[in-house]
Amino acid sequence: MLAESLALSAVLFVIGVIGVLTRRNAIIIFLCVELMLNAVNLTFVALSRYYGMAGQVFVLFVMTVAAAEAAVGLAIIISIFRHRQTVDLRNINVMKG
Amino acid sequence: MDNYGLFYQFHFYLFGIIAIISAVTFVTRRSPVAAAMWLIVVMFCLAAEYVMLDAQFIAAMQVLLYAGAIMVIFLFVIMLLNLGEASDITDVRGIWGKLLAGLVGLVLLAEVGVLSRTGIPAGKFVVGRDFLGHQLTKYGAVGAIAKPLYQDYSLAFELTSVLLLVAIAGAVILGRKEPTRAR
Numbered sequence: 001m002l003a004e005s006l007a008l009s010a011v012l013f014v015i016g017v018i019g020v021l022t023r024r025n026a027i028i029i030f031l032c033v034e035l036m037l038n039a040v041n042l043t044f045v046a047l048s049r050y051y052g053m054a055g056q057v058f059v060l061f062v063m064t065v066a067a068a069e070a071a072v073g074l075a076i077i078i079s080i081f082r083h084r085q086t087v088d089l090r091n092i093n094v095m096k097g
Numbered sequence: 098m099d100n101y102g103l104f105y106q107f108h109f110y111l112f113g114i115i116a117i118i119s120a121v122t123f124v125t126r127r128s129p130v131a132a133a134m135w136l137i138v139v140m141f142c143l144a145a146e147y148v149m150l151d152a153q154f155i156a157a158m159q160v161l162l163y164a165g166a167i168m169v170i171f172l173f174v175i176m177l178l179n180l181g182e183a184s185d186i187t188d189v190r191g192i193w194g195k196l197l198a199g200l201v202g203l204v205l206l207a208e209v210g211v212l213s214r215t216g217i218p219a220g221k222f223v224v225g226r227d228f229l230g231h232q233l234t235k236y237g238a239v240g241a242i243a244k245p246l247y248q249d250y251s252l253a254f255e256l257t258s259v260l261l262l263v264a265i266a267g268a269v270i271l272g273r274k275e276p277t278r279a280r
Contacts, residue, residue: 018202019123045155054249075272076271
């Protein structure tokens with residue numbers, strides 16, 4: 001089941017990348033990042049059967065980082081919303097050169 | 098290499114296909130709430146796959162942490178910002194964004210094709226075939242993961258607490274109201 005797991009993980013990761021590149025809603029982009037993290041977790045778990053428990057330990061770390069990222073990212077989105085009344089990235093271009 | 102029963106394989110493919118279909122539905126939804134719900138479906142399917150891959154504790158954490166905690170934060174923020182309804186104008190990028198995304202997707206899938214030709218590199222890190230099953234029967238689902246977590250990776254585990262502390266402080270500072278003296 002290793003090849004199938006890795007293929008599933010790759011497909012999910014690609015779907016996440018395509019979502020990040022094609023959507024403009026900041027919240028949905030964040031959700032796509034979470035999907036990519038999940039795909040990587042599946043790779044870790046699938047490979048942990050062949051390389052020992054370290055893979056599963058790293059999944060826990062990835063989950064922690066995802067939780068931290070969600071907290072900080074959503075705080076940023078809330079403070080952007082407070083200034084601009086939108087989360088659409090078309091309207092958030094102050095740092096555009 | 099592995100010989101699993103038909104029952105096992107059927108459910109592995111079943112949850113995999115549900116996960117892919119839900120993920121495609123997730124990126125094409127316009128409403129953030131619908132997208133978040135479909136992402137939760139993907140996460141539950143992945144939890145099922147984790148159980149089948151002998152990672153029961155990770156599967157439980159997937160449901161509790163990801164589908165439970167993190168997605169609840171997302172839904173809470175969607176509710177707080179009142180973004181529940183889909184906007185009238187689509188938020189999908191134009192033709193160039195789609196072309197770029199398709200190109201990147203094709204490149205990544207081509208990499209998968211190349212990588213699938215290479216097998217698992219045999220080295221000193223490869224463990225025995227029933228290593229995981231042995232660990233699970235010896236220490237239990239939680240003990241098998243707790244042993245390396247608190248022995249080999251204890252430093253990384255402790256550093257995680259620093260990361261969480263920084264994240265809490267950052268979220269509090271970013272989330273509070275603007276001080277009036279700053280303006």
